[in-house]
Amino acid sequence: MTNRTAIITGGLAGIGLATARLLHSAGHTVAIGARRGDDTSLQDxxxxxxxxxxxxxxxxxxxxxxxxxFCTSVKNQFGTPQILVNAAGVTRHQTVSDHDLDAWDDVIETNLTGTFLMIHACLPDMMASGWGRIVNIASTAATSAVADHPAYCASKSGVLGLSRAVALEGAPHGVTCTTVSPTWVETEMLRESATTMATQNGTTQADEIAALARANPQNRLVQPDEVAAIVAFLCSDAAPGLTMEDIQINAGAHW
Known part of the structure; x- marks a missing residue:
């Protein structure tokens, strides 16, 4: 396999970390960017x-x-990034009526604007080189919403539309753009949401996580490695025709 430079945002936890590990094992040079990227314990x-x-x-x-x-540093050290996985994401467990506006801005700017800014920085070089893979982590929440994650649902719906536009722009230049939309995945984000729900419902985090698993027709939570496996395939030479698609990893659950 050709060694390529791959950028993974949010690559220190959850889906991002699993993807970084798999792409590295496939022989790629992996560059992780994260808000806590200067934490030496996380680097280790x-x-x-x-x-x-x-x-x-x-x-x-x-x-x-x-x-x-960040992108300039990666390019100077490792060459033009030809793989971009936008896995950085946040959510807030709030209703539309009571949503904190600063929290709304944080979710939209991280999940949607951040995805755009990363693509804006990387896409021109990919098109110039005639090869590129962009995978954006969306969510089943983009198409099946719930009332208490409105900013997350809105941001991930925006990611779907943005990805389709990028796919059309990149298509004549060998650049693909896809979204991968998981249902609940067993990550730190899920555990944080479960803690919030436990506080609201007078239960425990373990109770809420178990309830989410039971609500899934497969009676389990999707694992980060499952998502990473799909992402790695989409980033490979085996998937040149897969673009403008949203691949749901839902285990039978719509949310």
Whole structure:
């Protein structure tokens, strides 16, 4: 397999970390950007779980300057990134009526604007080189919403539309763009949401996680490695015709 430079945002946890590990094992140079990318303990964790040569640096996808600095650093050290996986994401467990406006901005800017800024920084070089793979982590929430995650649902719906536009722009230049939309995945984000629900319902985090698993027709939670496997395939030479698609990993559950 050709060694390519791959950027993974939000690559220090959950789906991002699993994807970084799999792409590294496939022979790619992996560059992880995350808000906590300057945390030396997390850098050590990434090197332990992925490989000693993994690149980890601070990246706030909400900020144009941070995106530019990170992408420039990766390009100068490893060459033009030809794989981009946008896995950075946040949510807030709030209703529409009572939503904190700063929290709304944080979710939209991280999940949607951040995805755009990363693509904006990487797409021109991909098109110029005649090869590129962009995979955006969306969610089944983009098409099947619930009332208490409105910002998350809205942001992920936006990611679907953005991805289709990118796919059309990149198609004549060998660049694909797809979305992968999981249902609940057993990640730190899920555990944080379960803690919030437990506080509201007078239960425990374990009770809420178990309830989410029972609500799934497969009676389980999707695992990060399952999502990473699909992402890795979409980033490979085996998937040149897969673009403008949303692949749902729902285990039978719509949310």
């Amino acid at each position: 964790m990434a090197r332990d779980k992925i490989g000693a040569d993994v690149f980890v640096a601070p990246l706030d996808v909400r900020q144009r300057g941070s995106v530019s600095a």
